[in-house]
Amino acid sequence: MDRIKLSEVDLIEIDRKITHQQRLYYNAMPKEMVYALDDIEKIRYFCAVRVRHRNQVIAQKYMLKSYMDMTDSRIMAIVGPSGVGKSAFVDEIVRAQFAPAQLGDLPYIYVDALADGSKIGQFSDLMPEILRAGGDIAIADKLTTDTTDGKMRSAKVRKVARQHVRKLCQQRRVRVLVLDEIIHVLRNALEEDHEKKRHEIHDALKSLASDVSGMLCLVGDVELYQVLSYGQILRRADFVYLARYKEDEENAARAALRESGKTGQFFPPVEGYVRKLKSAWPCRQVPPFENVIPQIIKSTVGLPGPIKRLLARCLVEQLWNGGEWKPEFFVDSVWPRAVVKKLESEVKEGEKFIKDNDWDVSVLDEQEQLDATVALTLSLGGSEQPPKPDVAGGKERGRDDH
Structure with missing residues (x-):
């Protein structure tokens, strides 16, 4: 060359x-x-x-455990700095773990929320993107045919779009809805003078989470902690932080x-x-x-x-x-x-x-964590010595991709 x-x-x-x-x-x-x-x-x-890499393997175990647990956690936030591998991690996990259970199933929908503010001005503008990612391209195009920038200006049209998304998720039995780089859409909600908008977005997230049979997965940087730091959202959310090395x-x-x-x-x-x-x-x-x-x-x-x-x-x-x-x-x-x-x-x-903000600190102090670990180990008839964490990472197996 x-x-x-x-x-x-x-x-x-x-x-x-x-x-x-x-x-x-x-x-x-x-x-x-x-x-x-x-x-x-x-x-x-x-x-x-x-x-x-090691942190992805740890995050995968936690994410799948949270998905399988029968709890109120319907929102999973994958958080970390740019370049840590969040998008690749989620993309590979949903492809590998969520196969169609029967003909016609759509186990997951993956939406890349573009940073282009001219295309997605508010949270409701995500609805056509969800429909397109789910295969309802004709409906999504019809909802935005009267605009030049893809935004839905009419409240009635936005409501119809939301209804179509709910119908898509329920009829196709969607188990995971992934919204990648969602912070670009939610960023306006961080502004102090947008408290009403913040509540509207929280309500929209809870509603989307209830549409899928599994979880709503949000991917973004640490600003997601701020956006989701609201009582009703926190009670429904689990956070997975992908750290650098x-x-x-x-x-x-x-x-x-x-x-x-x-x-x-x-x-x-x-x-x-x-x-x-x-x-x-x-x-x-x-x-x-x-x-x-x-x-x-x-x-x-x-x-x-x-x-x-x-x-x-x-x-x-x-x-x-x-x-x-x-x-x-x-x-x-x-x-x-x-x-x-x-x-x-x-x-x-x-x-x-x-x-x-203590997002990486347990509510239990070190002694309380040790006491709990020992008590649970003894209840299983094991040794009083708590297991040591695997600090070295996994064994090299060549490529471990899909």
């Missing part, structure tokens, strides 16, 4: 355009066929690969593995994630990224999305060089300090909000 075309590669745009069917196609492709792809196709192949945690996991003698069988979270991505490397010469884990964490703020994009930038450099790897490609692919500092600032601001 010539130098000009590679310089024009837009990794974000390539990833955005990859369909689920393409991901399945690439996932089943033998490695020899991958090596035979042209350069752009190799980049597309690597971008299509999805691997699970930190170097001290990675080092602690590595030390625990050395102490247990499991080095080489298991890997710390980031190293395990990087090794899985390496297993999908589309060139015969595979860079030893596991040797620069501290630099990877520092230059990506420990976010899985940027980690994968950093490796993809390295891949572009390697393909640019005819498939031959050079160590300087990694340094050349790292983002400038200003970009990383801006990203780190945004992530830390969200983490500070969570800590300051």
Whole structure:
């Protein structure tokens, strides 16, 4: 491939355009066929690969447990900084776990609430998008034919749209309704002079949650905590926070593995994630990224999305060089300090909000948690020693995508 075309590669745009069917196609492709792809196709192949990291595995267990529990929790909020893998996580979970029970079922509806405020001005403008995602395209188009920007101006039309969404969810037995990047629609509700609007949105969320047989899943950043911090919503909601990875945690996991003698069988979270991505490397010469884990964490703020994009930038450099790897490609692919500092600032601001508002703190103190764990362990006839948490993450199994 010539130098000009590679310089024009837009990794974000390539990833955005990859369909689920393409991901399945690439996932089943033998490695020899991958090596035979042209350069752009190799980049597309690597971008299509999805691997699970430790925090996603933990979040999956919690999310499915919450779904299966017979409680009042009908709203699930998947929260985390941009780049932590929220959208990919939810997309893969709903596809893998919620298959149609019978002909005609629509187990889940996935809606990407666009950040374009000119298209979605208020919460009710989401209704046509839900209908389109659910296959009722003709009805959705009919509801917005009298506008040029897709907004429903008539209160009567908005009410009809809401009725169609309820009918769709009930007749097609929708179990999960996912609203991704929903904060772009809800942001106006955070303003102090929109208290009435805030209550209207809360009522709309409760209503949507009651339409599906399983749960309403909201995906967004930490602002979701603010939007949903309302008594009636909190009683119906569960929160799953996908956190970034930190170097001290990675080092602690590595030390625990050395102490247990499991080095080489298991890997710390980031190293395990990087090794899985390496297993999908589309060139015969595979860079030893596991040797620069501290630099990877520092230059990506420990976010899985940027980690994968950093490796993809390295891949572009390697393909640019005819498939031959050079160590300087990694340094050349790292983002400038200003970009990383801006990203780190945004992530830390969200983490500070969570800590300051006790969203990550149990109502039980450490001794109360220990007493409860011991009491429950003894009731099962087990040891008085509570189980130790798995701090090292999972075993490397190559690619663990779908």
